[in-house]
Structures are given as structure tokens and as C-alpha cells.
Amino acid sequence: xxxxxxxxxxxxxxxxxxxxxxxxxxxxxxxxxxxxxxxxxxxxxxxxxxxxxxxxxxxxxxxxxxxxxxxxxxxxxxxxxxxxxxxxxxxxxxxxxxxxxxxxxxxxxxxxxxxxxxxxxxxxxxxxxxxxxxxxxxxxxxxxxxxxxxxxxxxxxxxxxxxxxxxxxxxxxxxxxxxxxxxxxxxxxxxxxxxxxxxxxxxxxxxxxxxxxxxxxxxxxxxxxxxxxxxxxxxxxxxxx
Numbered sequence: 432x433x434x435x436x437x438x439x440x441x442x443x444x445x446x447x448x449x450x451x452x453x454x455x456x457x458x459x460x461x462x463x464x465x466x467x468x469x470x471x472x473x474x475x476x477x478x479x480x481x482x483x484x485x486x487x488x489x490x491x492x493x494x495x496x497x498x499x500x501x502x503x504x505x506x507x508x509x510x511x512x513x514x515x516x517x518x519x520x521x522x523x524x525x526x527x528x529x530x531x532x533x534x535x536x537x538x539x540x541x542x543x544x545x546x547x548x549x550x551x552x553x554x555x556x557x558x559x560x561x562x563x564x565x566x567x568x569x570x571x572x573x574x575x576x577x578x579x580x581x582x583x584x585x586x587x588x589x590x591x592x593x594x595x596x597x598x599x600x601x602x603x604x605x606x607x608x609x610x611x612x613x614x615x616x617x618x619x620x621x622x623x624x625x626x627x628x629x630x631x632x633x634x635x636x637x638x639x640x641x642x643x644x645x646x647x648x649x650x651x652x653x654x655x656x657x658x659x660x661x662x663x664x665x666x667x668x669x670x671x672x
Contacts, residue, residue: 437599438566440551444543446596447569450576451536454484457585458532463525471584471652475521480579481528482520486513487575488535490558491568495542498553498565506558513558543569559672574600581652589647597642601628604649604671614669617660619645630669636660 437443458466458481466478475483490506490513497504507513520528551565577596580587589597601619605628608614616631621642628645638645640658647653648668655665 437570437603438564440566440569442595443569443573446573446593446599447576448540449593450573450580450596451540453587453591454576454580454583455529455532455536457580457583457587458529461525461583461585465585466525466528469584471582475582477583477585478521478523478525478528479517480583481532482523483517484575484579485528485531485535486516486520488539488572491572492535492539492542494555494568495539495546495565497555498550498568499542499545501553505556539572570599570603574603578650578652588643589650589652590641590643592643592646594642597646598624601642601646601649604646605630607671608669611669615666617666619649621645636662636666638665 493504619628644657
């Protein structure tokens with residue numbers, strides 16, 4: 432059994448709105464000094480994470496405009512420009528960062544509202560050049576807001592994600608990783624779900640834990656606490672994106 436289709440707007444758009452509120456609540460209570468403190472992402476402060484989220488909302492807004500108008504507007508002009516924009520954003524005052532997080536999220540929501548039955552099916556391209564229908568844009572934002580809310584290291588954990596988001600992220604990550612020829616082959620057996628996930632060919636060890644614990648290990652958000660491997664030891668998770 433698999434989770435909901437990640438292009439199912441009736442599912443992903445509410446997840447997106449909830450994720451925007453989730454991350455905004457975390458950011459709004461951070462002081463200036465707390466924003467400058469390290470996040471859980473190597474080399475990034477919390478301000479870098481917030482700046483990235485604002486710039487990502489703008490990038491996805493460009494995809495929505497592409498879908499609506501047919502005029503190609505890539506997410507980012509180049510990886511270098513993307514990185515420079517995040518670095519510049521991270522230097523902004525706390526009030527500016529909080530304001531941009533809210534305003535860019537609202538602008539993205541409005542841009543998605545402007546799509547209709549036809550333009551939702553228009554083909555655009557991800558930052559890596561993968562062709563996708565516009566119906567995948569909300570899911571791309573779902574991944575960003577929920578996971579980077581955890582990456583802020585401001586009190587939220589993977590266990591705070593809605594169960595449906597956890598399951599869809601496990602679907603997404605195992606599917607992407609399994610498409611690589613040299614990926615790890617294990618089975619992820621969720622103690623709190625009536626299902627399991629297969630990584631690679633599914634042979635080898637069986638990893639057990641809650642779905643959130645398994646996701647935290649798989650996406651490198653935890654050290655694997657709560658996950659056991661039979662046979663052990665717990666392997667190193669492969670790269671996702």
C-alpha cells in the first residue's frame with residue numbers, strides 16, 4: 432500500500448499551508464541572536480535556513496508563473512546565484528527575514544491560486560532540470576517547509592510532522608534513492624504503520640522503528656536513534672536529493 436499521490440492537490444495544498452504555519456511559528460519566536468546561531472545544517476545558521484525558505488518560495492512562484500503564462504522562468508538563474516541569494520538573505524535583520532518568510536509564502540499561495548485545470552497540468556522544470564507538471568509544485572514546498580522547520584533546530588523534530596507527510600516523504604525518498612543502481616538495499620518496517628518501505632532491491636537488513644524515526648534516519652535528520660537493524664549495525668543512509 433502506498434500513500435497519497437504527491438500531485439494530489441487536495442492533499443498537498445493543505446499540507447503546504449500547515450507547513451508554512453509550522454515553520455513561521457518557529458521563526459517568529461526566535462530572537463536576533465537565536466537566528467544567528469547554528470542550525471542543524473552544516474555551515475548554515477538559522478538565518479540561512481529562513482533565507483533559503485524565502486528564496487525557495489520565490490523560485491516556486493516562478494514555476495507557477497511559467498505554468499500560467501507558458502513563458503519559461505527557471506527556479507534559479509544558476510546554482511551560484513541561488514547560493515549568493517541565500518547568503519545575502521542570511522545577513523538581513525531578524526524583522527526583515529520574518530517579513531520575507533511570510534510575504535513570499537503568501538505570494539506563492541496566490542500564484543498557485545491563479546492556476547486552473549489546464550495550467551496545473553503545464554510542464555515546468557525543477558531546479559535539477561527534471562520535467563514535472565505544475566501539480567508537483569505544492570509537494571516541492573511541502574518538503575521544504577516541514578523538513579527545514581526541523582533543520583532550524585528550534586525545538587521541532589521529525590516526530591512533529593503530520594503522519595501523511597511522513598509517509599509521503601518516505602515514498603518520495605525511497606523511490607528516488609532506489610532509482611540509483613548503487614543504492615543501499617534494506618527494508619524499512621514501520622512499527623506504527625501497517626506497511627513497510629523498500630530501499631533498493633529490498634534485500635539485506637530489516638530496519639525497524641516508527642515511521643518518523645525511519646524517516647529521520649533516512650534523510651539524515653537524526654543519528655538513527657529509535658531505529659534498529661537486523662542484522663546490525665545500522666547502515667549509513669544514502670543521499671536523497
